[in-house]
Amino acid sequence: MITGGAGFIGSHLADACIARGYRVIVLDNLSGGRRDYVNAAAEFVQGDVTEPAHLEPIFANGVDAVLHLAAQASIRLSFADPSHDLRTNTLGTINVLQACLAYRVPRLLFASSMTIYGNSNPVPTAESAAPDPASYYAITKYAAERYVHLTAARRDLDFQLNVTSFRMFNVYGERQSLTNAYQGVMAIFIGNVLRGEPITIHSDGEQSRDFVHISDVVRAWMDALEQPATYGQVINLGTGVPTTVNALCDAVLRAFGKDRSSYPVHYGPAQPGDMRASAADIRRAQALLNWQPRVPFAEGIQQTIAWARAQLSDSRR
Ligand code: NAD
Secondary structure (H helix, E strand, C coil): CEECCCCHHHHHHHHHHHHCCCCCEEEECCCCCCHHHCCCCCEEEECCCCCHHHHHHHHHCCCCCEEECCCCCCHHHHHHCHHHHHHHHHHHHHHHHHHHHHCCCCEEEEEEEHHHHCCCCCCCECCCCCCCCCCHHHHHHHHHHHHHHHHHCCCCCCCCCEEEEEEECEEECCCCCCCCCCCCHHHHHHHHHHHCCCEEEECCCCCEECEEEHHHHHHHHHHHHCCHHHCCEEEEECCCCCEEHHHHHHHHHHHCCCCCCCCCEEEECCCCCCCCCCCECCHHHHHHHCCCCCCCHHHHHHHHHHHHHHHHHHHHC
16 A cells, blocks of 8 residues: 555655556545556555545555555645644554554555754764754654654554655655645756746755655665565665755756756745755665665756656647
8 A cells, every 4th residue: 555656756656566566555635646647557545644534444455565655745835734734744644553553564664754854963864863853844754753663663562563764855756746836846946947937046055955866766665665674764765965956956957958147046035944954874775775876866857857848748738
């Protein structure tokens, strides 16, 4: 079962699971995801993780593993509507966990986030760093992650619940929304250029992010699914390389054959919850999964832009 399986990352995971021969059920309320991203071989249930009644019939039918990605994934919207953020990210995760307990599901993989590291940790940041959430979103993802791991460690369960959380850094690639101004800075910039809109950089642009390609992220999740070494573990997924938002903007423009002399780039106020510096220490993923990101940043941007251009021409047909 993949919650959030109509979204950017979840839909790629559904494809990968089906390619591996698994039977896949996608649960998604389509608040952000798209029905046409759900693999045709998957069973699709339109439902909400905040409603236990929507989860129950799926679990009652038998679930071997849950990939839990359904979430409110925008830092900005977490400030605009903190209750919705808490309900979706934390309460939704509690509901998924309760269903796992009720139906003795042995395996749960959770989509955690690098945002929990905040601003006080050394960069690149290791999983052992003390969390310092700088946004409501980071708080609710961290709380959810702790619910997952604490539940799995409970001594009163009469079965083994094996959990793994991936603290993903800035995932990018095909199917990231080009129109959602609240999520995914690379896709926002690409969407801006495709529509001929000016690019707005918040703050001075010297804040950094660690951009990791969707195919690398999917490979880590898939390799972890049946890998006991990852049970109980929290694992960073990034490249270890920080890229400033200014450098990202220049790289996107360059990939379109443009630069700042020919394209409007504005600076706006810093956003609440923005982190100043971010990059992953990926030694744990290397050790447990023999994982290494493979897609170089420049190549990943080119691929993403090629996909984005095709989207735009499709929508004009
Ligand atoms: P996304 O918005 O594309 O995917 C989230 C999906 O969850 C969407 O399809 C949405 O419709 C669905 N959803 C939202 N609320 C729901 C609800 N109440 N019930 C059922 N479905 C619901 O975002 P994404 O980038 O694919 O992120 C997937 C997961 O990974 C999220 O948990 C996010 O917090 C986490 N994450 C993403 C990144 C990233 O860089 N994209 C980094 C770290 C963590």
